[in-house]
Amino acid sequence: MTMQCCLNIAETGNQSQAKCNLFISAMKELAAFFTAIDNLFGPEQARRSAINWIEELDSIDWQSEDSMPNWGQATVAASALLSASHCRKVSRANYEALENWSNGGRT
Numbered sequence: 001m002t003m004q005c006c007l008n009i010a011e012t013g014n015q016s017q018a019k020c021n022l023f024i025s026a027m028k029e030l031a032a033f034f035t036a037i038d039n040l041f042g043p044e045q046a047r048r049s050a051i052n053w054i055e056e057l058d059s060i061d062w063q064s065e066d067s068m069p070n071w072g073q074a075t076v077a078a079s080a081l082l083s084a085s086h087c088r089k090v091s092r093a094n095y096e097a098l099e100n101w102s103n104g105g106r107t
Contacts (some may be wrong), residue, residue, distance in 0.1 A: 006039075022068075022069065022088050025071065026057065026069070026071055028060065029071035029072075029074075029075060030040060030050060030053055030071075031106070032053070032101075033049070033050070033053055033075050033079075034046050034049070034050045034053075036097075036098065037049045037050075037082065039097065040097055041082075049079075049081070049082050050078075051078075052078040052081045052082070053074050053077075054080040056069070056073070056074040056078050056081075057069075057073075057074040058072055058076040060074065061085075065106065090091045
């Protein structure tokens, strides 16, 4: 699915519109994840983590086409890969930034 599908919603109908809405929702989740990793660990790690996120999303076995995907599954799995790859203690400032991000910016 590409962004082009979202530009042609008027021509395609409700099923395609629903798929485009899911695509947009996934891209928002990925963008938030990427931004957080970039802020905490830098652009190279953010790029690798985004690839992990996409691979994790691809590996999830969705129960049915009617169910709403839980993007958080991919985020948690990619975060676990990030954590395992670093194998180092996260500084208190990074921990607080990650905690703030996971709370939606609410402290």
